[in-house]
Amino acid sequence: MYKINDNYQKLPGSYLFSTIAKKVNAFTAANPDKSIIRLGIGDVTQPIAPAIIEAMHKAVDEMGQAETFRGYAPDLGYDFLRNAIVENDYKSRGCDISADEIFVSDGAKSDSANIQEIFSVDNKIAVCDPVYPVYVDSNVMAGRTGVYDTEKETWSNVIYMPCTKENGFVPEFPKETPDMIYLCLPNNPTGTTITKAQLQEWVDYANKVGAVILYDAAYEAYISESDVAHSIYECEGARTCAIELKSYSKNAGFTGVRLGYTVVPKDLKCGDVSLNAMWARRHGTKFNGAPYIVQRAGEATYSPEGKAQLKEQVAYYMKNAATIKAGLQDAGYTVFGGVNAPYIWLKTPENMTSWEFFDYLLENANVVGTPGSGFGPSGEGYFRLTAFGTYENTVAAIERIKKL
């Protein structure tokens, strides 16, 4: 009789966003007259920029003609996209990254979940707390996280690096040495980040202790402060210790288009084994390339028109972020993030738990956010609002919250 992967059985029952969906559905059913504003899930609302739409139409037409039809894409991505990435995301920032270190994928969620596969199950992971749940969950599935403590909501074999207002949301080097360090900067859910100098310390630390940094830069386009790195490869020594994960979901609104990429430098080696070669083998065996049409969409994000349109789109969402932040501060909330990222992280009032505040906000303001505890134990007592709604909804939501 076949057996299953028992690690799946260790996962706590319900996924954060499905619990939220259930609560919202129940509320809507009971209150059909109430209009709900959703600032919960980090999904974009603005349409795809015209330059990208045009590029996709052109690519669709190419697929319909024998002379320009494209079959299987190169496993690791088309050169036109990989070269555009190198020029625009790396060379322009002085980062030494070449096209054969870029692996184009169907999105950063897949990559950030799959990247752990090329590492030993004996490795110990460290994560910021709170953080995007996929890092831990994918490691649970692989059997790397030990036993779950249902009371503390922590795994015995995971190093948690608390990021709270007490330490200014800057993760500290853990007491126990980790093998794999997940850093999501700017951070989801807190919307905070660290300076380039602080990131350099992490790179130095990883090189010193022989750890690999899995650097999720999904929110890079939202960085507004000049002392914050847009890529970990701006730091000296990152080529020997860091893998960078990038997404088009948030900078170009591609959540439903699906495109991302991962950078694995050729200098990143475990003994004499190249992690670049391992990830290439993983891609070649388990993935068959991102769609041609979508890769052309990705290329269009780097055209002069594309860049200008996306700059506007990012500004639109960051105006929302500023609106939320200022509005909540006016209403007396303690608020973080929203400067280098499209997330606002607020301290729940009157020591409410994250879920208590979720229910309070849903019932009294008909606004949906995300309970901080869903992102890790140190998220308890915090709450996330996203800037990805429409401006009109964002303003309306803040007005409602102010009136509470």
Add this chain to the structure above:
Amino acid sequence: MYKINDNYQKLPGSYLFSTIAKKVNAFTAANPDKSIIRLGIGDVTQPIAPAIIEAMHKAVDEMGQAETFRGYAPDLGYDFLRNAIVENDYKSRGCDISADEIFVSDGAKSDSANIQEIFSVDNKIAVCDPVYPVYVDSNVMAGRTGVYDTEKETWSNVIYMPCTKENGFVPEFPKETPDMIYLCLPNNPTGTTITKAQLQEWVDYANKVGAVILYDAAYEAYISESDVAHSIYECEGARTCAIELKSYSKNAGFTGVRLGYTVVPKDLKCGDVSLNAMWARRHGTKFNGAPYIVQRAGEATYSPEGKAQLKEQVAYYMKNAATIKAGLQDAGYTVFGGVNAPYIWLKTPENMTSWEFFDYLLENANVVGTPGSGFGPSGEGYFRLTAFGTYENTVAAIERIKKL
């Protein structure tokens, strides 16, 4: 110091198709005047059908307008596509499959590589020999295959089920009981298949011994004989033992569009654990849905126009298959497949090895095919030609081979 997944180091050096590419490139460099015809890799050449192009243009336009823009797709696929799959691929064939048993993905290669994740590493796999290399390679990466014998080119912990002309390419129940049985029917690379009655025996066997069948039906659209099942769920009892993997790459030319789906019936349980729930959790954690545009393309394959156009496309390739088969038989070759699949499997002449015949054909006819030994040890002495070229190239290639 972090450690890597050592299983990757066990993989034999070079992937079949990259070795072929290197040999072809070397030949072309040395013989720039020769025109090469490629009937090697199983990639389609006909453009995407007009009904699908139209659907994609419409979906692209929707993504460019705020009112119709779509963000994250449902993890498991849009209802419009899952319902179309149920109606057209299952209900129409009398198969009892519901929409919540369909998991839409970015293609069958990803699914066929990822599906092993939900099973225990202690399970023993059985594969047809020869077969699509991804099944074995993905299990090597997971540590399920034991030690590689470089001479025999087999893994110590894999059950090989030879499919050769001696047994009519029908896999026999193995002596040792497997836990996970990979069946690719119609088969890649042999282009042969088994009858529905023979498939029923496999379903009965799996239910009896407690094995799960991973049924890859990527070439289903090419089935022409009436006693061959289009889905394993046409067999009684398959809902308790089989997962089915489906691709749009070959029936709709989606190799560069990327779409597939996997069926995990709710009756498929290991003890009281639902494999449907496990795969849903896998999808939800490690995947973020197929692109909206691509899912609309998938839906269009089921429209009356789409169906008619794809029927023509399949007929085009099958005319190639018939041309190859008849031509090779005229030239005195022993030939298999090509009736229910777009692959022709030929016995190499004069006891040449597969690679000897590859070189012979490349040098003397300037035709590229695929050495059978690349698909497994029992593929030695065989050779694969695909029907996915243009008709003109296919005719020209056969003329060249006939003249040898």
